[in-house]
Amino acid sequence: MSSALDGYTGKYLHVDLSAQTGRSADLDADIARNYLGGTGYAARILFDGQKAGIDPLGAEAMMIVSTGPLTLNAVPGGGSVELCFKSPLTGGWGESRAGSDFGPDLRRAGFEHIVIQGKAPTPVYLVISNGTVEIRPAQHLAGKLVSEKLAMIRKELPAGRYSIGCIGPGGENGVAYAAVLFGDRAAGRTGAGAVFGSKNLLAIAVEGRGDVAPARPDEFKKLLREYNAALQTNPVSIGFHDNGTIGDLGANDEKGDWPTKNWQSNSWGKGPELLDDFVKNNFVKPYPCYRGCTIACGRKVQVRGGEYQTPEHGGAEYESISCFTAYVQNEDMDVAVHCSHLCNEYGVDTISTGAAIAFALECAEAKILPASATVGLDLVWGNAQVLPILVRMIALRQGIGALLADGVRKAAATLGKGSAAFAVHVKGLEGPAHDPRSGKSLAISYGTGNRGMCHIHPAEAMAWDSGKMDWGLGPHGLPDPNGVDRWAESGKGAAVKIMQDGLNLPDILGTCKFFMYAGVGVDQLAALLSCVTGRTTSAAELLAVSERVITLQRLFNLREGFTAEDDLLPARACAVPAFGTYAGNADCGIADFPAMLAEYYQARGWDVATGIPTDATLARTGLN
Amino acid sequence: MHVTLIAMWQLEKDLGGKQFTFDFLPGSTLADFLRKFGDTFAGRIPEALWNRVESRFRGPVVMMTNGVPLRNPAEILHDGQEIQVFKVLVGG
């Protein structure tokens, strides 16, 4: 007999760290139907269960560790876990994904998600196994690096194949952009690690041996065979595997999609040689971030000797390396790889950390920084040696690190003296390493992303107008990118809405977005979901759920006090580049961003002046 | 023997055409194909995608024949082979 929760475990875990209790509770079938899972289900929990205005680092704040109905090792990209919370960095919607077996293991342990509230009086970690949870003391783990914590926890665990999510000193010290590490993979953006730290929660270990059976197993297996076979010959899939995300370093530099010198330009000209250097000296081999990933875009890397030596580790993503090269004008790839590794060891987001350092370098150049905070530091562009020092200072909140640890928005507010012009962020989230000036649809995506200036949640929109990719969204209304001018500003709002609705789905369903790039698009996700739940779901219905989720997250932000002003881009990200390939090229500036936003609001059914969803939109999305 | 390069997606614009057929001696390898590619297109293709010194693609360019990726420069070419070349997007 079929049930409304077929394809789900039917349970979630509620942990109250103040009371030191954990209990299993029933999943809500209505929420599952309307929000599916992942960031969707979590948005409903956070909107309903957490008051506006609470301190994101207070005991009443919630942390949701979430999966979706497609979080299964067998599903392409199904090794995912999503963290959802009120961000201590932005004060608004916080979410962050990591690729890991943690998600599938949590479901095998019997839970779709964990709701964590309260604050433990002393450090603890959770051990979840087959429907049970134990809260263990973790005083002895305090202050340890991520790899040290992981090794110590593994020694203490009973036999079993545990996945572990863990914070580093950055999270314990309340760095506003602290990460949660799942092995080598970080849920880095918007400060989940700080929320863990504020609760004295240092880690969660999970193992499970249950099975989340699909409702239509034969059809499910057939689809998986078909999709996996197609992935084997898909050039994008092969490109990700062979090159990793860092493979675009040179190409993005050439296209003007590489923010440089704290966004003063969007090209540097050194991308190709830095990439060669990386491939020759640091790259070891590709690796998958969960068991079963057929793409395996991860890179095992190493600094093989010298002052910046590292062990072999997973890292050196495009974003991380860009932030420790172009952002800060560092030409030493060993230092960039080392800093990316250090960020993971200390548990801080590589993007925000690199961006905060770039901000500091520009402030130092403008003589804005207090001399007392920079004693002994040679804060000049291109000084590789100072970078690892600053990463540690941020994670440990020492000296100038304490200022930078709160993010560039807050640091600029503290410093004043015109430093806000150097703080490149939207809603408080530091900008990542793609440039909206050279693929203008990204500008809208940056402005309206609910978590702030993010390239990938929900959509890497420049991949459409600049990269000419459509993710299979053509039949769902996305115009053919080949007919679109990447420099044009007008006519992109409606397209960005479609991209966001489509590319938000992996976050809701609990899969990796890169598989959408490689042919597992909305139609394929709908087919897989239908097999899993036994309820036929069309691609159009999936897109409607995604729109509902994006709108609810928008309402979350509005309730926290955000306005249309907070959708605006920093002037630096709109200005014609000051140097590099596109210097002086008027096409490569953003002249009228409010007009672009207005088009987007219109397409979303939001009031064009205020950016608030209209009553009609709330009714259409089922949010009234 | 003849080997045909098929420029896929954006590369068609970069290379200024869709199909290019080259002559090779029997026993030629993928490395020979790459050398010929460099001789013909080095001036047209951005440095970001092509390493002129080492005659190899740089960054996310994928070569395939019949759905099978070509990775080994020592791989022997065969008469009538078609090599599809894609510039893919991998930036995360």
Ligand code: SF4
């Ligand atoms: S494609 Fe890359 S990021 Fe996605 S699940 Fe696989 S290894 Fe992880």
